[in-house]
Amino acid sequence: MGTPLPRDPIADAQRNWERHGWGDVAAPMAAITAIMRTQQILLARIETVLKPFGLTFARYELLALLSFARSGALPMNKASALLQVHPTSVTNAVDRLEKAALVARSPHPTDGRTTLIELTAEGRTLAKKATEALNAEVFGKSGFGPDDVDHLIRVLGTFRRDAGDFED
Amino acid sequence: MGTPLPRDPIADAQRNWERHGWGDVAAPMAAITAIMRTQQILLARIETVLKPFGLTFARYELLALLSFARSGALPMNKASALLQVHPTSVTNAVDRLEKAALVARSPHPTDGRTTLIELTAEGRTLAKKATEALNAEVFGKSGFGPDDVDHLIRVLGTFRRDAGDFED
DNA sequence: GCAATATACTAGGACATCCAAGGGTTTGGA
DNA sequence: TCCAAACCCTTGGATGTCCTAGTATATTGC
Numbered sequence: 001m002g003t004p005l006p007r008d009p010i011a012d013a014q015r016n017w018e019r020h021g022w023g024d025v026a027a028p029m030a031a032i033t034a035i036m037r038t039q040q041i042l043l044a045r046i047e048t049v050l051k052p053f054g055l056t057f058a059r060y061e062l063l064a065l066l067s068f069a070r071s072g073a074l075p076m077n078k079a080s081a082l083l084q085v086h087p088t089s090v091t092n093a094v095d096r097l098e099k100a101a102l103v104a105r106s107p108h109p110t111d112g113r114t115t116l117i118e119l120t121a122e123g124r125t126l127a128k129k130a131t132e133a134l135n136a137e138v139f140g141k142s143g144f145g146p147d148d149v150d151h152l153i154r155v156l157g158t159f160r161r162d163a164g165d166f167e168d
Numbered sequence: 169m170g171t172p173l174p175r176d177p178i179a180d181a182q183r184n185w186e187r188h189g190w191g192d193v194a195a196p197m198a199a200i201t202a203i204m205r206t207q208q209i210l211l212a213r214i215e216t217v218l219k220p221f222g223l224t225f226a227r228y229e230l231l232a233l234l235s236f237a238r239s240g241a242l243p244m245n246k247a248s249a250l251l252q253v254h255p256t257s258v259t260n261a262v263d264r265l266e267k268a269a270l271v272a273r274s275p276h277p278t279d280g281r282t283t284l285i286e287l288t289a290e291g292r293t294l295a296k297k298a299t300e301a302l303n304a305e306v307f308g309k310s311g312f313g314p315d316d317v318d319h320l321i322r323v324l325g326t327f328r329r330d331a332g333d334f335e336d
Numbered sequence: 337g338c339a340a341t342a343t344a345c346t347a348g349g350a351c352a353t354c355c356a357a358g359g360g361t362t363t364g365g366a
Numbered sequence: 367t368c369c370a371a372a373c374c375c376t377t378g379g380a381t382g383t384c385c386t387a388g389t390a391t392a393t394t395g396c
Contacts, residue, residue, distance in 0.1 A: 002248075002249055004332050004333060004334050004335045005249060005250070005333065005334040005335070006334065006335060006336070007334055007335075007336050008325065008328070008329070008333070008334045008336050009250050009251075009252070009333075009334065010325070010328075011325070011336075013232075013236075016236045022299075022303055024308070025303045025307040025308045027314070027317045027318070027321065028307045028308070028310040028312060028317050029302075029303070029307040030317075030321050031310070031312060031316075031317045031320040031321050031324075032210055032306070032307060032310060034320060034321060034324035034325065034328065035203060035206055035207055035210060035320065035324065036207055036210065036211070037252060037324075037328060037333070038203055038207075038324045038327055038328065039203050039204055039206075039207035040252070041327075041328065041331045041333075042200055042203060042204065043204070064181075068181075068184045080170075081170055081173060082173070082177050083177075084177070084205060084208070131190075134197075135190055135193045135197070138200070139193040139196045139197040139200060140192070140193045140196070142196040142199070142200060143326075143327055143330050143331070144196060144199060144323065144327065146195070148199075148323045149195045149196050149198075149199045150195065151319060151323070152199040152202060152203065152323070153195065153198050153199050153202060155312065155316045155319070155320070156199075156202035156203065156205075156206045157176065157178070157179070157202065158311075159206055159209075159311055159312065160176070160178075160202065160205060160206065160209065161176070162311050163209045163311070164172050165172060165173065165176070165177075165205070165209075166172050166173040166174065166175055166176045166177065167172045167173070167174060167175075168174070168175050168176050168179075
């Protein structure tokens with residue numbers, strides 16, 4: 001995307017906010033902007049690792065979710081809820097994974113409205129390999145210290161709960 | 169996107185990682201996944217606030233950036249670098265903002281390759297209103313405590329610097 | 337001075353996300 | 367029993383992001 005900037009653009013933005021009399025929300029603005037940018041960086045790293053496997057993050061997440069399901073199968077709506085994405089996004093991902101023979105659609109045994117997504121043997125194998133690559137090259141080299149990781153999990157967990165993600 | 173889940177799906181994923189012998193990277197995985205999800209929640213809130221103004225976050229960011237430029241104008245490549253997005257994304261945003269008469273393209277006085285993006289009067293007015301709305305409804309109600317905000321800014325700042333965003 | 341290299345923007349394509357709408361299936365109350 | 371409301375998935379459309387190329391302009395080096 002380019003060479004490093006001489007100064008942190010988010011810190012600059014925070015200063016601009018303060019200079020315009022919005023000092024009371026400058027810090028939260030900076031924190032939120034930093035989260036957006038961090039997500040962008042992390043996503044790029046993840047996609048780079050997954051590319052050799054022919055996977056995107058969205059498809060990987062679905063494969064990983066299925067690989068942890070007892071039966072290796074889940075209803076589409078369940079996957080949508082657990083991945084916290086719109087149902088149409090799941091439809092999209094399943095379409096592509098199915099074309100790659102990594103998952104298969106099958107009718108729900110008792111509910112005619114529901115479609116089950118099932119992991120194929122290749123899908124299970126690929127999920128395992130992709131997970132090992134991500135663990136080694138992204139999660140194992142996150143750059144966050146152990147204390148920071150714990151803090152992030154706690155702070156963002158509270159945020160997500162308050163946002164209505166879960167009740168726990 | 170639906171009703172709250174009974175349990176935190178990211179905490180479940182972390183347990184699954186540990187159960188499969190990947191305990192050493194389970195926590196960073198959870199932290200990174202939490203960042204991805206938090207970004208999604210924040211982006212949705214921001215887009216909701218901006219929708220009445222006919223803006224998206226990408227377009228708003230460009231307007232805000234221009235509004236802080238001394239002359240109210242910036243070269244496209246400068247905007248791309250400061251917003252940390254691909255040049256084609258800036259082209260896309262400028263196309264739409266220009267169609268809405270919020271910005272205008274003008275040739276660079278000395279470099280024929282460069283195009284300047286200039287804020288129109290309406291663009292400046294809208295940027296100000298949109299900023300006030302975001303400050304009031306998103307940044308002012310982030311849900312993060314002051315200590316958490318400071319911690320996020322520090323930890324994510326270090327991460328972004330290490331990732332090569334800036335040198336500072 | 338001119339050719340080779342570098343830089344700036346845009347066009348086209350692949351993906352992902354969301355929303356709105358439509359068609360099929362279940363469920364529940366009159 | 368039966369029809370309306372609720373639920374599930376898919377299609378089509380709008381946006382945004384990135385990548386790869388292609389065109390135009392600047393800069394560099396011989």
